[in-house]
Amino acid sequence: MTTTVPTRPDTLPEQSSRRRPVVPGRVLPVVSTFVLFVLLFGVGSVRYEGFTSGQVFANLFIDNAFLIVLAVGMTFVILTGGIDLSVGAVVALSTMVAAATLRAGLPAPVVILLVLAVGTGLGVVMGLVIHHFELQPFIVTLAGMFLARGLCFVIGVESISIKDPFFRALATGTIDLPGGVTITWSVVIALVIVAVAAWVLHRTRFGRTIYAIGGSESSATLMGLPVARVKVMAYAISGLCASIAGLLFSVYMLSGYGLHAVGMELDAIASVVIGGTLLSGGVGYVLGSLLGVLVLGVIQTLISFQGTLSSWWTKIAIGTLLLLFIVMQRLFTRRNA
Amino acid sequence: MTDTSSTTVAPAGRPGVSGDPVVAMQAITMEFPGVRALEDVDFRLFPGEVHALMGENGAGKSTLIKVLTGVYTATAGTTELRGERIAFSGPAEAQASGVSTVYQEVNLCPNLSVAENILLGREPRRLGSIDMGATRSRAAELLRRMGLDIDPGSILAEHPIAIQQLVAIARAVAVDAQVLILDEPTSSLDQDEVAELFRIMRHLRDEGVAILFVSHFLEQVYEIADRMTVLRNGRLVGEHLTRDLTRLQLVSAMIGRELGVLEEVERLAADAADAAEVTGGGDRAPLLEATGLGRRGSIAPFDLRIAAGEVVGLAGLLGSGRTELARLLFGADRADSGEVRVDGRVVSLRTPRSAIASGIAFCSEDRKGEGILADLSIRDNLVLAMQAARGWARPIPRRTKDELVEKWMTALDIRPKNPDALVGKLSGGNQQKVLLARWLVTRPRLLILDEPTRGIDIGAKAQIQKLVAELAAEGMAVVYISAELEEVARLAHRVVVLKDRAKVAELDGSASVDEIMALIATADGDVRTEQVAS
Amino acid sequence: MTSAQAAPTTHGPGLLERARGSRLLWPLVALVALVLANAVRNPGFVEVRLQDGHLYGSLVDILKNGAPTLLIALGMTLVIATRGIDLSVGAVAAISGAVACTTILGSADPTSPAAALKGIALALVLCLVLGLWNGFLVALLGIQPIIATLVLMTAGRGIAMLVTDGQIITVRNDFFAEIGAGFLLFPISILIALAALAAVALVTRRTALGLLIESVGINPEASRLAGLRSRTIIWTVYVFAALCAGVAGLMISSNVSAADANNAGLWIEMDAILAVVIGGSSLAGGKYSLSGTLVGALIIQTLTTTVYSMGIAPEVTLVFKAVVVIAVCLLQAPKVRERFTRRRRPPATAETTPPTRPRASDATFGTEPVAHDATAPKQKVAQS
Incomplete structure (x- = not known):
């Protein structure tokens, strides 16, 4: 293969650049999630006074910053075709580690590094076990969830409040945006993480390998991609995101408690699925997961604006949406199969 | 008939092919626990030839390919690539050394774009970021060189299998492959698609790529292959120039006697058959x-x-x-x-x-995947179809079951004669008999x-032929x-x-x-x- | 391809039984060790005394508190045997308790047995529907079991809260209280759970159901080709699992005479899965062991009680559970087993599927000549 031989002169270069569908099929779920979000927000605007304010919109981010981060990590894992049930417990463990070490007098930067190391370390271990012993991700991360929850209570059974000035400052500090809207630093952190994750997934070989593994793990192996390393890294990233979410949650609650974030892994999974990521892996966007979180958030806001509806409707609504998107996915993949 | 196909290695070379082989495998033996998949097989592949590897199922074709690409490590024998002894650790290393494989099933990622599938793992980068534009244009150039008119930005799954197969080949040659292994690439292609594939194969061959081609379709082999190597039961039958071997000789070499x-069978089955x-x-x-x-x-x-x-x-x-x-x-x-x-x-x-x-009853050829239930006993396997037909609420009475099991285990000489033995532990022949018995008890x-x-x-x-x-x-x-x-x-x-x-x-x-x-x-x-x- | 013939396998029933026994051996050893450890620390642990026709003692408490887990694990065993999983059982248990308690509270005479029966019946019918729903998603729509049941796991708690209007519903109904807190010498709850276990054992082993369930779990495609109604079977086990969860939910709420939609049956699905896994049934489906599940459930409850009696926060049990899950799963993992057996024995002589990546060192054992058809020992052909 030394020279380029034009075997078919009739194939002109112009011909190979061709039309693409206006809305590619794989973006459709994300688009529909976006439409759903706009609709829900619209419903709120029409029905409730004061719903259509920049601050209500900003609050969606403020109240769900940790969930956004969690969903980003979960997106990595689900894109490889796995699942991580441990994230809610890791959030709780992170709040607990942070609160306990701060109380013990460790400086905030050390505490933050420690929390990140614990979460990432747990993710790495789970990833290693999943890949090298070929165990189902579900059972391994379930054990991880038990472990993390249990460790919370080993540290302490009671809630520990956080009095560290840095954490307090983060919690109370706000950034003023034009239009009288304020956001917290957590929102900035969450959005930066979304941006970084999107870049990693779409513009690095590591990210593309994540998609490749989700598309077909055996193919990825045969294509000579570093499947083992990338798969373990996906769980490590999920653990890292969970510990960051845990830090944001400690800032949000200003306490560490073993019963924080119970069931939050389900919210994270639901956000990812509602955001259009296929549970079988390989297809999805971080931006979709962000939209998924916002949909959950707007439902919560709607219910609180309604006043007469109780909070459990949130769970039912999430479950129903989850079902809707899962069945949609099923029909989608069946047609393609 | 077998005498026409010599068992010694014939002199090599098609007109125009000269020099040293790019791949030379010698005396390859591959053993798995209890099975010898390859025995003392020699194989040579020259630059600029299409070489067909022929044999029936189980002849050892896939095993030979897997030894070459490092999926398996041969029990004995040597493999040389361009005169150097090699033993790849796996497909990735083989690929890096210029030995690329395209499999029967398209081993690409259907969820990614054509361009990414071609260049995945070696995308051009700029400042640590994948340069999507460069990726696309490099893939486009490669596709154009192969004479393929596909949008590199389109998603792979949107294309028919045939195109996907060609994309897989594009990926294989994108690494400057000197050896291209095509393992039954045509099994899901129609005639026009095969013609397109062959056009590309000839093109690559003329560029000096050595192509190893596996196909069950004789016509295709005769159309494209310059030389062929025939395997049977893990052994080398012969290496021939395609033009020297008639179709009949080839079939008889593959099937053998x-x-x-x-x-044994003639004697036993003759009277029954009569x-x-x-x-x-x-x-x-x-x-x-x-x-x-x-x-x-x-x-x-x-x-x-x-x-x-x-x-x-x-x-x-x-x-x-x-x-x-x-x-x-x-x-x-x-x-x-x-x-x-x-x-x-x-x-x-x-x-x-x-x-x-x-x-109607059916014994699948895939005994393990579609036949036996390896973790169940002979007894349970034997009555399964009958039980399924009766429904769960009407279990076969223990006595009847024992009688049936006894009768058919004796009739078919199933060994060990222990109805509690797990079927997964039996030999292939006995597993087959259990499967047969499973259907015979239903009186199909x-x-x-x-x-x-x-x-x-x-x-x-x-025994099975006699029974039939x-x-x-x-x-x-x-x-x-x-x-x-x-x-x-x-x-x-x-x-x-x-x-x-x-x-x-x-x-x-x-x-x-x-x-x-x-x-x-x-x-x-x-x-x-x-x-x-x- | 010709394959080497296996040497006639000579496993007698004795060997087979021993192998089968060993699956239950380790869980049993663990259970006994746990009880003994407790007894050494506190001799009162194994004491059981009879008072007013009731048995009292820590062991009795273990039975009583372990009953819901056992019951749910029972349903889970069958689901897992078909290669499935049911994450929704905890939520279903909460719904069941919520429905029963609100019905009892809403009836004309909340203390009458009739009200209790009505509540129970209504709760179980609803659980039946929920089970049908799960089965529909898994068997008919073909959605992965983990995901399909995740829907109800998420929404189920919400439904339970909806039923109870977010309140903890307290009822005073003696008949209802018997289910979870009553005694007939033994705690009634464990009697119900054991009766269910016996019934399942009887039905699956006396009819062909057990065989068909295992077949579907071992090899779905082979089962389909043998004419099994795989879908119906899968559907049935999900309905049964939901019913078990329903009864367990009744026990939980009856024991405290209240329905707590938030906390009733929280994490019990994990305990149930754990019990099944400890009991030796593989998460990969196929062969299952009901007695193993019984032992597994008892181990979990004993562990919980032990941790509690040691004065450690009960939540710390989770750490132990995590360790046990990983240990058991690793022991079950084919990869680990492969390494384990390979070190102990030369490669099997029976026809086996080649490992995906055998090393040369593994394959050099077989030095006997290839068992080609022509050279294989001729067998006598039976005259049939």
Whole structure:
């Protein structure tokens, strides 16, 4: 293969650049999630006074910053075709580690590094076990969830409040945006993480390998991609995101408690699925997961604006949406199969 | 017939091919626990040639390829690439050294774009970020060089399998592959697509790439291959120039004649077969009659009549559609055209259950994947079909069960004679007998056997053939599929010949192996004339 | 391809039984060790005394508190046997308790047995529907079991809260209280759970159901080709699992005479899965062991009680559970087993599927000549 031989002169270069569908099929779920979000927000605007304010919109981010981060990590894992049930417990463990070490007098930067190391370390271990012993991700991360929850209570059974000035400052500090809207630093952190994750997934070989593994793990192996390393890294990233979410949650609650974030892994999974990521892996966007979180958030806001509806409707609504998107996915993949 | 194909390595080289081989494998032996998949096999591949690796299922083709690409480490023997001893750790390393493989199933990621599939893992980068524009243009250039008109930005899954296969080849050559291994790339392609593939193969060959081509389609091999190496039962049969070997010689070299089996079986089955000859025949009212039955991408519509007490053999090479035909008759796959009548009444064979209700039974060729339940005992495996037909609430009484198990274990000589032994631990032959027994206890009227004698020892082979003859003599209709044409010719009252996923001929029971082979080996159009039996 | 013939396998029933026994051996050893450890620390642990026709003692408490887990694990065993999983059982248990308690509270005479029966019946009917729903998603739509049941796991708690209007519903109904807190010498709850276990054992082993369930779990495709109604079977086990969860939910709420939609049956699905896994049934489906599940459930409850009696926060049990899950799963993992057995024995002589990546060192054991058809020992052909 030394020279380029034009075997078919009739194939002109112009011909190979061709039309693409206006809305590619794989973006459709994300688009529909976006439409759903706009609709829900619209419903709120029409029905409730004061719903259509920049601050209500900003609050969606403020109240769900940790969930956004969690969903980003979960997106990595689900894109490889796995699942991580441990994230809610890791959030709780992170709040607990942070609160306990701060109380013990460790400086905030050390505490933050420690929390990140614990979460990432747990993710790495789970990833290693999943890949090298070929165990189902579900059972391994379930054990991880038990472990993390249990460790919370080993540290302490009671809630520990956080009095560290840095954490307090983060919690109370706000950034003023034009239009009288304020956001917290957590929102900035969450959005930066979304941006970084999107870049990693779409513009690095590591990210593309994540998609490749989700598309077909055996193919990825045969294509000579570093499947083992990338798969373990996906769980490590999920653990890292969970510990960051845990830090944001400690800032949000200003306490560490073993019963924080119970069931939050389900919210994270639901956000990812509602955001259009296929549970079988390989297809999805971080931006979709962000939209998924916002949909959950707007439902919560709607219910609180309604006043007469109780909070459990949130769970039912999430479950129903989850079902809707899962069945949609099923029909989608069946047609393609 | 075997004498025409020498077992020594013939002098190499097609006109224009000269110099040293790019790949030289010597005395390769590959053993798995209890199985010797390759024994003392030599193989050479020269630059600028298309070399076909031929052999029936289990001949060792895939194993040889996997040894070459480092998926397996050979038990013995050496592999040289451009004169240097190598032992790859896996496909990734092989690829890096210029040995790329394209598999039968498209091993790409359907969820990614064409460009990414071609360049995944070596995308051009700028400042640590993948340069999407460069990725796309580099892929476009490569596709153009291969003469393919595909949008590199499109998602792979949007393209037909044929295009995906070509993209896989584009990926393989994108690494400047010097050796390109194509493992049955054509099995899911239609004629035009194959032509496109061959055009690209010739193009690459002319650029000096050595191509190893595996295909079950003889016509394709004769069209594209310069040389061929034939394997049988893990051993080298011979290395030949394609033009030196007639189709008939090739088929006989691939199928071969296992004299030991023949002697044993001939003696045992002869009398039973004779007995069957008297009773069998297609002149009676058919038990089952299929008209225009077919399934797109699987087998072209065909007609078939089977009478009670008749053995119909299906002959054809692997991939000829013989298994597909059987699966349609059993409802394992759903037909999309035609109808089936049993006893003159139209029946719907939508699921195996409905076929079973019509008295049809089917032993799959994939004994492990679709036959036995390895973790269950012989007893449970044996009564499973009968139990499934009765429903869960009506268990077979323990006594009846024991009697059935005892009767059939004795009748078929299943060993060990311990009904509690797990079927997964039995030998292949005994597993096959358990499967047969599973159906025989349901007293089917039509028994479909797909490769019942594959991978089992000679004694069991003979026993199973004898059993088939006897069952037919007792009035059971049997569809018998085997790659071993002697078996088909010996047992069948009628032989249906399949080729390229279509029924091409029907011969009567007196047809010899040579006649069947001739039919399989001849080019398409010549034999579309049906030679229907009495 | 010709394969080497296996040397006639000579496993007698004795060997087989021993192998089967060993699956239960380790869980049993663990259970006994746990009880003994407790007894050493506190001799009162194994004391059981009879008072007013009731048995009292820590062991009795273990039975009583372990009953819901056992019951749910029972349903889970069958689901897992078909290669499935049911994550929704905890939520279903909460719904069941909520429905029963609100019905009792809403009836004309909340203390009458009739009200209790009505509540129970209504709760179980609803659980039946929920089970049908799960089965529909898994068997008919073909959605992965983990995901399909995740829907109800998420929404189920919400439904339970909806039923109870977010309140903890307290009822005073003696009949209802018997289910979870009553005694007939033994705690009634464990009697119900054991009766269910016995019934399942009887039905699956006396009818062909057990065989069919295992077949579907071992090899779905082979089962389909053998004519099994795989879908119906899968559907049935999900309905049964939901019913078990329903009864367990009744026990939980009856024991405290209240329905707590938030906390009733929280994490019990994990305990149930754990019990099944400890009991030796593989998460990969197929063969299952009901007695193993019984032992597994008892181990979990004993562990919980032990941790509690040691004065450690009960939540710390989770750490132990995590360790046990990983240990058991690792022991079950084919990869680990492969390494384990390979070190102990030369390669099996029976026909086996080649490992995906055998090393040369593994394959050099077989030095006997290839068992080609022509050279294989000729077998006598039976005259049938």
